[in-house]
Amino acid sequence: MDPLALQHYLAVGAILFVIGLIGFVTRRNLIVMFLCTELMFQGVTINLVAFGRYLNNDLGGQAFTIFVLVIAAAEASLALGLVVLLFRQKNTLDADAWRELKG
C-alpha cells in the first residue's frame, strides 16, 4: 500500500498555492509578487498531476499541467519585460511607487 495518498499531494499543492496567495497580497516587490503567482501556478500543477495519477492514471491532468507551464512561461516573459521597463523609469521595484492613477 502506497503510504502517500492523494490527500498528501493535494495538501502540498494547497500549501504552495496559499503561500503564493499570501505572498502576493503582502509583498510589495514586483519580482517577489510575480514569483508568488508562479508559486500559485505550481501548486495547481501539483494538484493536476496528483489528480491525474489517482484518477486511473488519467492523462488529462498531465496534459493540462504542460499547458499550465506554457502559460506560466508566457506570463514570466511578459512579467520580466514589464519589470525591466518599470525599473528603467523609477529605479525601484516597489509596487507602491506606482500610484499615479487614482479615482
Next chain:
Amino acid sequence: MSLLSLLLPELILIVAASGLLLLGLSNKVASRRLAPVVAMLALIVTFCIQIYRVKAGGGPTQHDTFGGISRDGSIYGTLRIAEFAQYIKLISLGIGILLTLLAWPTNDDATGNSALHFGHDAGEFFALMLLSLTGLLLVAGANDIMLLFLGIELASIPTYIMVSVSRPLPVAQEAGVKYFFLGAFAAAIMLFGFSYLYGTTGATNLYEIMLNLHPKDASGIIDWGTRITLTPWQSLAVLMLVAGFAFKMAVVPLHFYVGDVYQGAATPVTAFLSFVPKASGFVALIKLLFALGGPNWLLPEPIVRANGTGLLWVLAILTMTVGNVLGLLQYNVKRVLAFSSVAHSGYMMAALAALATSQFVSPASNVKTTGLQAVLFYLAAYGIMNIGAFGVLQLLSARDGKDSAETFEDLAGKGRHHVSLALSMAVCCFSLTGIPLTVGFMGKLMIIKPALAAAIAKTPVGMSSVRPAMTWLVVIIMINAAISAAYYLRIVATLFLRSEEHAHPATAPHAAPHPAPRPHPRGHHLADHAHPVDPLFTRHTMPILLAVILSVAGTLLFGMIPSATELLGNGVQSAARIEGDIPQALPGLSDKAVAASK
C-alpha cells in the same frame, strides 16, 4: 465538417497575426500603414465566414459536437461549435472590426492616432489584437476546461501588452503592470478551481464533467431532472472559478482594477478591454453553469438557493450597485465608463441569476430561455453602444489637443463646436442608460423580463417561493438604471450645457488630481484650433468616425427598427439553445468520477 474547417476563423486570424508580427519587423511607414489593413481584411473575411455559417446553421441539430480528442469512442470533443458558439464568434468579430477602426493609425508617420500611440509597433499591436480576439473565439467554441483556460489566457495576455504599449506615458505602463499582476493572480485562482473541478469530476471535458456530475440509472441513462448537490470540494472549485471569471468580467469582488486600468490605457484599448475579456469571462461562466446544471439548468446549491438568492444573485446586486455608485463619484470620463462597465456586468449577472431560478418556477414562465437570451443580447448591445462612447471620447481632443478627451473638463462645451459628435455621444449615453428607441433599452428590457417573469410566476407545489428575491432583483435593477442615468446624463450635460470658462482648472472642483501633467493654455485655444478648419472630417479621423457612425447606427437600428431587433433577437434565440442535443447516455463511461468524489 472537419476539424480544420471548424477552426477556420481562428486559423485565419492566427495566420494574419503571424503575418503582422513579421510585418512589424519592418520599420517603414508603409508597412505600418499596411498593418491595420491586413488585420481588417482578416477580420472581415472571418466575419463573412461567420455570417455564412450562422445563416447556414438553421436547425438546432446541426453539427453540434466534434471530436478533437474523442475518448471512449464517444462523440463529444474538445470543441463544440453549435449555434451558441457561432453567435458569440459573430458578435466578437463584428465588434472586433469596430475596435480595429478605433485603433487605426492615422497620423502622418502612422504611429498611432489622436488617442493611441504605439510608436513603431503597429504590426505587433494589431497582431496582439487579433490574437486576443482569437482567444475569445476559442472560448466560444471550447468544450474542454483546458481549451477554455487557454482561450481565456490567449484573450487576456495580449491585452496586458496592449495596455502597456498603448501610449508612451507612465500611466499606461502603470495600468499595464496592475492589470498584468492582478490578471495573473486571478488566472491562478481560476486555475486552482479548474484543477479541483477536474479532480472531483474526473474529466477535463465539459460534457464529461456534466455527465459525471449527474446521476444515471443502471442502464446508463442520465437523469437530467434531478438537481445535483455539490460536494464541499466541488463547491470550492466552483467558487474559485467564478472568482477567476469575475476578474475577466469585472464583477464585484474583483472589479477594483477597472478604474485604474481603463483610465491608464489609451482609449481604443480601453474599448477593447471593455468587450473582449468581459465577453470571454461571461461565455466561460455560461459554459460552467451549463455543465453544472445540465440542459434543464438545475443549478446546484451555492449558485442558487431554493429561495432564489445565492451566489449569482448576490454578485449581480453587488456588481450593479457598486459599479453605479463608484461611477457617480468619478471625475474622469474614462473611469465613469469603466465603472459603468462594471455595472453592465451586473445587469448581465442579474439575467443569469434569474436564469438560475428557472428550476423553482413553473416552466410556463419561460425564465430559462429568456434568461440566457438576455445575456447574449446584452453582450452584443453593450459592445455596440460602448464603442460609440469611447470613439467619441477619442475624437474630442483633450484641452491641450494632444490626447483624447478624458476628464469632464475636457468635454465641457464641446457639444457647441461638434454638434454631431456630441449627439452621437448622447445617443450612446442614452442607450447605456436604457432609454427607449435604443438597443440599450431593448437589452434592459430583456434583462428585466426573466427576473420579472420569475417574480410573478406560479411556484410549483412543494417549492419555496423565489418571489421576494426576484422582486428585489427587479427593483434593484430599476434603481440602478436610475443611478446610472445620473452620470450618463452628466456626460451629455457637460457636453452641451457647461461652458468652457467654467471648466477652467482653477474653478473646476476636481481638477487637482489630474492624471497626466498637461499644459492648460489660458487663452481661447479652442478658437485657434477648432474654428478655422473643422478638425472633425479629416483623414486623421476617418476610421474612428466610421466606427462611431457604425456603432451609433447599430445602437439606433437595433433599438428602433423592429425587424433589425428581431434579427438580433432571432440570432440570440437560436444561440440560447445551448443545450442543443446532448448525448443522453455515454457508452462505456468509466466510473472515475464516483471514485474521485470519495
